[in-house]
Amino acid sequence: MKWLTGASARKEFEQFVSELTAGLLRTGYLMTWDLSEAENLVQETLLRAAMRWPTIRGMKYRQAYVRRILVNLALDGSIQRSRTRAEISHDHGPPLDLLADVDGDAQLLQIETRSEILCLLAGLTLQQRAVIVLRYFEDLSESDIASTLGWPVGTVKSTASRALEHLQQVVSEERRSGDPV
Numbered sequence: 321m322k323w324l325t326g327a328s329a330r331k332e333f334e335q336f337v338s339e340l341t342a343g344l345l346r347t348g349y350l351m352t353w354d355l356s357e358a359e360n361l362v363q364e365t366l367l368r369a370a371m372r373w374p375t376i377r378g379m380k381y382r383q384a385y386v387r388r389i390l391v392n393l394a395l396d397g398s399i400q401r402s403r404t405r406a407e408i409s410h411d412h413g414p415p416l417d418l419l420a421d422v423d424g425d426a427q428l429l430q431i432e433t434r435s436e437i438l439c440l441l442a443g444l445t446l447q448q449r450a451v452i453v454l455r456y457f458e459d460l461s462e463s464d465i466a467s468t469l470g471w472p473v474g475t476v477k478s479t480a481s482r483a484l485e486h487l488q489q490v491v492s493e494e495r496r497s498g499d500p501v
Contacts, residue, residue: 333373337366340383343458344390350441350453351394365390387458388468391450395469440487448483451476 344365348358369376369386376382441449454465462480466473 329373329377332377333370336369336382340386341366344387347387347453347458348390348394350457351391351446351450353438353442361390361393364393384464384468387454388470391454391468392470395446395450440490443490444483444486448479448486451479452483452487455480 341362344362345358348361349355352358352361365386368389376385379385441452444452450469451465454460454468462473462476466476
């Protein structure tokens with residue numbers, strides 16, 4: 321990679337990638353609902369980051385910049401979806417270690433809850449899911465989400481509000497009917 325000239329630049333980029341990959345993969349999965357597509361998103365994101373590394377290297381918020389590349393790729397459909405939301409089986413969840421960094425026993429206790437969360441997220445639009453994933457899974461502030469998505473803060477707030485309202489409505493309906501989420 322000619323853009324990673326010098327041992328220190330290459331080493332720094334490799335360290336950056338090792339620290340960021342798991343979070344990018346989690347975000348990519350929650351955006352696409354397909355592990356192989358999430359891996360493709362991460363690969364394309366890291367390739368673009370490598371090509372821009374001389375610029376990114378000096379940035380104060382380089383992780384946010386690279387996360388923005390991933391989210392933009394997911395939102396604009398550059399990485400084609402192999403399955404639609406309707407085709408997603410709620411019986412298939414992500415690999416157990418993808419969404420949480422906890423030990424095995426704790427993971428087993430969280431499977432049902434995680435599955436329910438994934439089912440709820442499946443009912444959101446891609447934009448709503450992006451805001452919810454960035455806010456509650458990546459723990460970004462509204463202003464950081466706005467910066468990541470290139471949206472005004474008000475749009476982030478209204479999108480989050482509609483998404484949370486939809487989630488609350490679905491949960492209420494499921495509780496009334498007695499069906500699991």
